Amino acid sequence: MDFRLGDKSEVLRKEAREFLREVLTPEMVEECYRTGVMHNVEFTKAMRDKGWLAPGWPVEYGGQGRDPIEILALSEEMARAGAPTYGIGTTMMIAWVINMVGTEEQKREILPKALAGDIVIALGFTEPENGSDAAAAATRAVQSDEGWTINGSKMFTTNAHIADYVFMLARTDPDAPKHRGLTTFLVPMKQEGVEVQPVFTLSGERTNITFYNDVFVSDQWRIGEVNAGWRVMSVAFEREHSAAFVGEQERLLDHVVAWARETPGEDGLPRIEEAGVRERIGRAATEIEVSQLLQRRTAWMSTVDLPTHMKGSMSKLFSSERLERQAADFVEMLGPDGVRGRGDPTAPANGEIEHALRHSKGTTIYAGTSEIQRNIIAQHELGLPRPK
Ligand SMILES: Cc1cc2nc3c(=O)[nH]c(=O)nc-3n(C[C@H](O)[C@H](O)[C@H](O)COP(=O)(O)OP(=O)(O)OC[C@H]3O[C@@H](n4cnc5c(N)ncnc54)[C@H](O)[C@@H]3O)c2cc1C
Incomplete structure (x- = not known):
């Protein structure tokens, strides 16, 4: 069993990191926080130029024909960098629906604009x-x-x-x-x-x-x-194999590790030397690995035409709830500094850790709440009766 994503994914991951270094400016990230909007026209156009608005679509429809495992590396890097991709995601999801069930007129009207990054x-x-x-x-x-x-x-x-x-x-x-x-x-x-x-x-x-x-x-x-x-809705979601938050978990851990390396404790040594800090970091890293494996399994299943519904629910449930718990754990670890947010020049990691705690709450709600995911797992994976 080989749990790695493979060469094609790793090449794409490297390319995505280079792209993000060049294109995703601190001003863009700042604007996302200031406005609360995870969409940026300039960023979207740069994604279009790379062919990354619809990387998984077949080439004949304007995509790159990449498989879900390759795309995993791309989406993980985007989330890890905090890139504004929400508008791209919803737009391309519906463009795909139109591609599948739309009339010729609808396709002519919508698809070129969606693929050009011209509409939301x-x-x-x-x-x-x-x-x-x-x-x-x-x-x-x-x-x-x-x-x-x-x-x-x-x-x-x-x-x-x-x-x-x-x-x-x-x-x-x-x-x-x-x-x-x-x-x-x-x-x-x-x-x-x-x-x-x-x-x-x-x-x-x-x-x-x-x-x-x-x-x-x-x-x-x-x-x-x-x-x-309702059938059209299932077309919308059939390419969404797993709404996991691995990139967000990694982003949080990146910030915490950087903070722990840079921040001296009472003994003058960096806080990363403290057993309690290392314990929490180690626990989060393990949970990220599990999130990643659950998500990889779901993506792999879709490549061999196995149904991904239940495993996708497990993946989404686990990664969103762990993100929430990790964020709470790290805020607690930082003590009073942990609740200092963006805009406070002395906030650890520019307020990213405090923000992760607030952001994580939403991840357990959208794309199906935790309770709904548990219902799906109980009913379809374990064969338990439908909830009343
Ligand atoms: C930041 C954010 C962005 C969003 N963006 C969009 C968007 O772009 N478009 C869009 O259409 N929606 C969007 N949503 C909505 C999101 O999909 C819904 O909030 C979610 O589906 C839950 O629906 P609800 O808020 O009505 O809660 P409800 O369905 O009313 O649920 C309330 C509570 O009851 C629980 N519950 C409900 N049913 C059951 C059940 N059968 N068994 C056990 N427990 C149950 C839920 O888990 C939850 O805890 C967004 C939500 C958020 C927070």
Whole structure:
């Protein structure tokens, strides 16, 4: 058994590190913290120039035909550097859906712009009353001769304020069983009746609540068949093998190790010499290795056409909860210094450790909460009954 990623991945990892050194400036990273927005046009264009907006797409569709194991190295390096890739991720996820189920007209309209890094597509799944149970969406789309009229609201529509479109799940048949009465639309944000209000999370991340008041969209913007929205959603997620946070865990550990090397303790020696500090660092490093292995297994399974759903849940659950625990552990280790944040010139690691604690909370919520991941594992991996 060989757990390494292989030469192709390591070449790509090296290239990604060089790229990030050149392209990802401290100003870009600073802007992400200041605005809470993990999207940057200049960075996106540089990614496009490398062909890294859709590295896993087949070459004939404008991608590089790279396999999930290669891409793992790329995404790990991006996260480790704190690169603004959230907007790229959502845009390319939906561009792929359009590539798979869209009309020729939709493909002509959207794909070249997505592959050029010229548009942002936000995800409109969660609603104020339905998050984990996205299929309970209450936002209504009613058909008329000319198209559809949409009414409702979506919560946590990240990047909606800079997006060109929101990919929306809407109820089109209220009488059908909940998974069968949904349709997906690509709603242009400039349509009359779309309203965006900011929502800032604990970590300062900017997301939004979006309102749709009699928003009219022509049938041209319906993605997939009417009432087949849940199937379209599965296309959106089928290439997302595992939403693990290995890069974020490594980033945190990098900062903590640097701090422990540079900071003298009461005896004048660097704190890395202290047994307690080494113990916590060693524990985190071990957990990162486990996170990495779980994620690698999931990526490998997708290359041999094994279902990745349950193992992906384990991977996401483990890495997000460990990130959360490690961040709490390190903040505690730093004592009062640990709660000093960005903007305080004396904050350890420029406030990255304190920020990781706040950021980690969200990782256990989006892309399926920890409870939902545990339900999936219990039900599908262990064969336990469905939760009531
Ligand atoms: C920073 C951030 C960015 C986000 N970006 C987006 C985005 O771009 N687009 C988008 O559509 N959404 C986005 N989300 C929303 C995210 O996907 C939801 O928050 C998540 O799915 C949980 O839904 P909810 O908030 O409605 O919580 P709920 O589903 O109401 O859950 C509340 C609590 O109940 C638990 N729970 C729910 N159901 C069960 C169950 N069956 N069994 C056991 N426990 C259960 C949950 O685990 C949670 O602890 C974002 C969220 C955050 C925090």
